[in-house]
Amino acid sequence: MSALVAASDLACAAYCPRQLYYARRDDDRTPPPAVREVRALAFDYPDLLDATDDELASRPISVSPAAYRERLTRLRERDDWDALTDPVARDELLAGKDCRGVAHKLVGAPDGEGDRPPVPVPSLVSPGEPPERGVWEPQRVRAVALAKALAWEREAPVPRALVEYPAVGVVRTVGLTTGNKAAYRRALRVARDLDFVPSRLRDSAKCESCTYRERCGVKTWSLSSLLGR
Template sequence: MIAFSDLARAAYCPRQLYYARRDDDRGVPGEARARIDLAFRYPSLVDAPDATLRRLPIRRSPAAYRRNLSRLRERGDYDRLADPERERVFRSGRECHGRVHKVLAGETDVDPPVPSVVSPGEPPTNGVWEPQAVRAVAVAKAVAWEREREVPRALVEYPSVGAVRDVRLTTRKKAAYRGALRAARAIDGPPARVDDDRCSACEYRERCGTKRRSVRSLLG
C-alpha cells in the first residue's frame, strides 16, 4: 500500500520521496495545515471583513480573496463543497490509502461521489500540477474501491486562493498515476538526481546537491 502523499511526492520527484521516507519526515507543516483548514470555512469567509482575512494565511488581498470566493459560490457544487458528505476520512483502495479531505455526494442519487484533495499551495494558470492530479486520481480510485462503483472525476481545492479545479480521470492522468506508483514502489535507494525548476522548491535541495534555480512551487 502506498500513501496518497507518497504517491504525490513520487510524481514530483522520486528522490524527494526517498529522503522523506528515510527521515520519516512526512508530516504536514503547521502553516500548510492552517491553509488546508480554510477549505472547511468558505461560507464564513466569503463576506469576512479585511481585518479577519488579514489574520488568515491567504495568498491574495482580502478584496481579491472575497471576489474569488464569490465566484466559487457560483459553482453548481458549491453547497456540497461547503457541506460535504464526508470530511477528512481515511480511505483505502486496492493500491493506495490515506486521508481524503472531502467526499461530495453525487449531484443526484444515482451520480457517483466526487472526492476532493485540498492543497495549501498556489494553482497553475490552468488545471492542476501533476503531483496533485496524481493524488486526485489515487483518491478517486480509493473511493471507487470503497463504493464499488466508478468515480470518474475528483476536485483539487486551493483554499488559500479561493479556487477549485476539476480533475477528470483521463487516460493520460491514469498513466501518470501508474508511473508514480511504479516509482514509489521501486525506491530502495537514492533515485537519480534531477536538476530543474522543481529543485528550488524542494526542502531537501541543500543535502541533495542539486543546483538552485528559480523558485516555483509545483507540489503545492
C-alpha cells in the same frame, strides 16, 4: 499482494523520486502548522465570503482581501458549492486496491445512476497555488489515487476528484482521463520500485521549493549516509 502505497508518496514520486526517497527515510509525514492553517480555510468558505478586509488579512490567504472575496463569489456559483461547504466527511481515510490516502473532504454528488446511491467525490486540499490552468501533476496523481481508492471501497465509478487551493479561493476538477490515469500508473511504479537512491534532478525549478534542497546531492555525503546506515 503488494502493500498499499500512500497517495502522498505517489505525489512525491511524480514530483521527484529523490524527494520520495528522503521523505521515506525521514518518515515524517505530519504537515506543519502553516499547512494545517491554510487547509482550514477550505472549511470556512461561507464565513470568509462575508469577512471584513481585516479579518481576511489575518488569515493565511495569498491574494488581497478584495481579490479573495471576488474569487469566493465566483466559487459560490459552482453547482457543488453547497456540497463543498458541507462535505459528507472530513479527513476520510480511503484504501483501494493499490493505494491508500486521506481525502480532506468527501463532496456529495447530486444524484446516483439508476438504483445506485450517489457516490461522493474526494477532494484534496492543497496549501499552495494552482497553475494558470488545471492542476499540478503531483496533485493530479494524488487526486486520481483518492478517486480510485474511493471507487474500490464503494464498488462504483468515481470519474473525477477535486483539488482545492483555499489560499487563493480556487477549486479545480481532475477527471480520470487516460492521461491522468497513465501519470498515476507511472508514479505507482516508481513508488513501488524505489529501493535505491534516485539520481538528482539537474537545474530543475522543482528544487527551489523542495524541503530537502539544502541536503540533496551534498557531495560530502557518503553512499552509506544516503542509505541511512
